[in-house]
Amino acid sequence: MSKVVRSTTNPGVKSAVRLRNRRARKETGLFLVEGFREIRRALDANIGIETLWFCPELYLGGSEGELVDRASVAGAEIAQVAEAPFKKMAYRDRPEGLLAVCRQFDTSLEQIEIGTSPLLLVVEAIEKPGNLGTMIRTATAAHADAVIVADQNTDVFNPNVVRASIGTMFAMPIAVCSTENAVAWLHEHGVTITASTPDVDLAHWDASFGDRAAVVVGAEQYGLSETWLSAADTKVRIPMPGDAIDSLNAAAAAAVLLYEALRQRSL
């Protein structure tokens, strides 16, 4: 174990801080995972940890030391750091003393494998990283086979995606691709596409999602692109008797659709 890093201008500390920026993530192929629960999930899913920064003064529980040992066994460099530089790296309001610099994993469409009756969540052009992370978490709870992020502008390695997903994104297969490639892939795999839009009459609970189903949710403000609306086998509306103008937020819409698909499968 090397000595404790005490300087906020330590090069490693500065590199970690830079990973909040997308460009630095792209250039290095690295991203940040903060927190006990999230790092445990990264280890469970064999995500490569380059460096695990730890700050015992900030620990909340009693199991942090074990997690640090586990990361070390898994090949991570382990670096103890004082409170000031740790807080500089941390992006949480209440840091709990664990921050991992991880290697980005494969998010190509080609690595996605699905079962015989897959359930997929497709999202297009979701602007808020927190919403995307919440949707991955919901897809995990609903046991979806994969999440397809049909927008190459979205960075799934944004720290707020990691945080809102509470690390479920490490076990959930995720593909980032263009809408065109996603549509072609879904057709090729015989998946029924159900797209959500306010402009149709069919309520989502009156539609059949099918045995090989993808539900597609767009950005709140602009909805789905014409490409998705044309590619859809079924277009459904989530009824909003209370307010026709401002829809549910995108993460709430995804939860409602995934759980209706699950309900139908339970019958």
Place this chain on the structure above:
Amino acid sequence: MSKVVRSTTNPGVKSAVRLRNRRARKETGLFLVEGFREIRRALDANIGIETLWFCPELYLGGSEGELVDRASVAGAEIAQVAEAPFKKMAYRDRPEGLLAVCRQFDTSLEQIEIGTSPLLLVVEAIEKPGNLGTMIRTATAAHADAVIVADQNTDVFNPNVVRASIGTMFAMPIAVCSTENAVAWLHEHGVTITASTPDVDLAHWDASFGDRAAVVVGAEQYGLSETWLSAADTKVRIPMPGDAIDSLNAAAAAAVLLYEALRQRSL
């Protein structure tokens, strides 16, 4: 119209900034509403606006001036402010030049009126203001009669509740009260209480929510208190085939339950 406020140490600017703190909100009975859409909703719902700060340099659209006029007619003091002091008051990353200091409205249980087949959302001890705001927004989309916040520690006037609700909280009747008072009120009004908990076998889609229904959602980490679990007519589990340990986030759970209740009403 008085002259433009240019100083970031102007007393009015400083008072507005202080309203981010709960204690200042409590002492003054005021709260902040930022953004065009949110302030329009406040005006639509006759929320009292004490002061409307506006900064034309930051306007994004063409209708802000009209909204300022409308607020003035409604009795608000109108104050033009330069960019620097506006940005000091704003809590959004991309302020759009409108910030209202509003008077808190009645959130007592006594003011809640419900219809003959009410649908209510009850939340207990929700820690994150953003989650609470999202739940109010979802309840609005689902046309719930009211949202009952069964925890006197939650401040519904937190700016992040306002923001995540996108102002829907001004038209949605909201009550903040103790769990005991909420239970008594629901019983008195003949409302069937359906509580969500991971510790039962009944899936929410196999339960009947009833014609006078309240769905109760607790904090993600601790779930519902014993009081709610005892008071519930039905306890349901949202099935999570994919991950039994970390549940859906509280806002996603509320969306799933409210929409299952709506689906049953559509049959």
